[in-house]
Amino acid sequence: MSxxxxxxxxxxxxxxxxxGEALECDAELVxxxxxxxxxxxxxSEAARPIVEGVRGLEAGLPDDAFFVASAEQVMSAVRAEPxxxxxxxxxxxxxxxxxxxxxxxxxxPTGRRRTRAAGAIAALAAAVxxxxxxxxxxxxxxxxxxVASVDTPPxxxxxxxVSVDDIDVDELLESEDAWIIASYDIFDADGxxxxxxxxxxxxxxxxxxxxxxxxxxxxxxG
Amino acid sequence: xxxxxPGGEIDDRDVVARVQxxxxxxxxxxxxxxxxxxxxxxxxxxGSPEEARDVVQTSFLNAFRQIAxxxxxxxxxxxxxxxxxxxxxMLYRKSGRTVAMDAxxxxxxxxxxxxxxxxxxxGKMVExxxxxxxxxxxxxxxxxxxxxxxxEILGTSEASAKVNxxxxxxxxxxxxxxxxxxxxxxx
Numbered sequence: 001m002s003x004x005x006x007x008x009x010x011x012x013x014x015x016x017x018x019x020g021e022a023l024e025c026d027a028e029l030v031x032x033x034x035x036x037x038x039x040x041x042x043x044s045e046a047a048r049p050i051v052e053g054v055r056g057l058e059a060g061l062p063d064d065a066f067f068v069a070s071a072e073q074v075m076s077a078v079r080a081e082p083x084x085x086x087x088x089x090x091x092x093x094x095x096x097x098x099x100x101x102x103x104x105x106x107x108x109p110t111g112r113r114r115t116r117a118a119g120a121i122a123a124l125a126a127a128v129x130x131x132x133x134x135x136x137x138x139x140x141x142x143x144x145x146x147v148a149s150v151d152t153p154p155x156x157x158x159x160x161x162v163s164v165d166d167i168d169v170d171e172l173l174e175s176e177d178a179w180i181i182a183s184y185d186i187f188d189a190d191g192x193x194x195x196x197x198x199x200x201x202x203x204x205x206x207x208x209x210x211x212x213x214x215x216x217x218x219x220x221x222g
Numbered sequence: 223x224x225x226x227x228p229g230g231e232i233d234d235r236d237v238v239a240r241v242q243x244x245x246x247x248x249x250x251x252x253x254x255x256x257x258x259x260x261x262x263x264x265x266x267x268x269g270s271p272e273e274a275r276d277v278v279q280t281s282f283l284n285a286f287r288q289i290a291x292x293x294x295x296x297x298x299x300x301x302x303x304x305x306x307x308x309x310x311x312m313l314y315r316k317s318g319r320t321v322a323m324d325a326x327x328x329x330x331x332x333x334x335x336x337x338x339x340x341x342x343x344x345g346k347m348v349e350x351x352x353x354x355x356x357x358x359x360x361x362x363x364x365x366x367x368x369x370x371x372x373x374e375i376l377g378t379s380e381a382s383a384k385v386n387x388x389x390x391x392x393x394x395x396x397x398x399x400x401x402x403x404x405x406x407x408x409x
Contacts (some may be wrong), residue, residue: 034388040392042391054359055364057345062271073321074278074283081283191261
């Protein structure tokens with residue numbers, strides 16, 4: 001492949017990346033090419049005007065009084081937190097690692113009290129918004145959640161359980177797209193109608209731990 | 223490791239351990255230490271000091287809530303940056319400002335003359351970059367972070383972080399470049 005052809009190949013890969021295709025397997029190749037190719041115009045010398053321009057965009061920071069007040073606001077909220085830091089997840093091998101990959105994920109709210117056992121999990125499927133919802137029972141005493149019933153559909157009837165092989169859990173955990181959010185519902189353990197829409201961000205660590213168990217078929221049935 | 227502090231300051235990991243052990247007040251040390259950096263990052267990402275202030279608030283509160291899961295594999299700064307970037311992304315989505323690909327393909331006009339990097343226009347162009355590319359760009363250029371750290375923050379590999387950065391630069395260069403004209407010629 002000539003240098004010119006390589007540039008074209010890389011440009012096509014970048015276009016695919018913009019179109020949303022995963023590029024992880026080609027990332028090394030693309031990065032190595034862009035780092036060294038003068039024709040592509042992103043090597044350090046060629047990129048200098050851009051780098052200097054972006055540095056020039058830096059806006060000034062507010063004065064110290066702003067940050068003193070800001071820190072106090074944060075600490076007030078921290079002091080008002082009903083619970084301390086949550087216990088780390090880790091009961092399910094592999095899940096913690098996958099969460100670790102999603103470093104940028106926001107914290108899931110912890111202040112919610114869900115006294116009734118509930119939890120529903122939806123999974124991604126190729127072009128189908130709603131894939132799965134599973135009602136789970138969580139013991140009030142804090143023991144791991146169990147699948148209450150996947151055979152008896154809740155009132156909404158929106159239940160379809162799919163194989164764990166069909167789910168990209170990383171994508172599920174990281175996803176915040178509206179159509180996915182819309183597919184999350186929480187059901188009461190007794191199968192009452194969904195009370196409201198939930199997102200994966202709303203799931204507790206126990207419920208996330210159960211996610212793997214549910215789709216891996218590990219949990220016991222309630 | 224960059225979590226160690228010169229001049230006798232308490233190491234980030236020690237502070238985190240105190241917070242994990244139940245000392246909520248110790249979290250204030252981390253807030254004081256990193257809130258300016260988080261604010262600057264959020265301001266670069268959102269272009270708004272008001273939104274940056276909100277991002278600082280929610281990011282640190284979420285960091286506190288999740289601190290039990292912080293194991294020190296990455297620095298606290300890298301970790302809280304990741305949380306802040308996610309807050310910025312959610313803010314963008316809530317406000318419907320997520321960059322659409324067709325918008326990216328049709329950027330603003332290049333600055334007159336094509337040479338001087340017009341600050342305002344460049345700022346607009348940076349805003350039009352997709353989230354990860356914009357984040358990789360500002361983390362690399364403004365925070366001088368190594369690609370490995372950027373990858374950790376973005377939840378990608380080091381190579382993918384590089385690709386996002388180079389892709390951003392390539393786009394910006396393309397958008398800034400004046401259209402070739404038959405007459406007049408460039409310098």
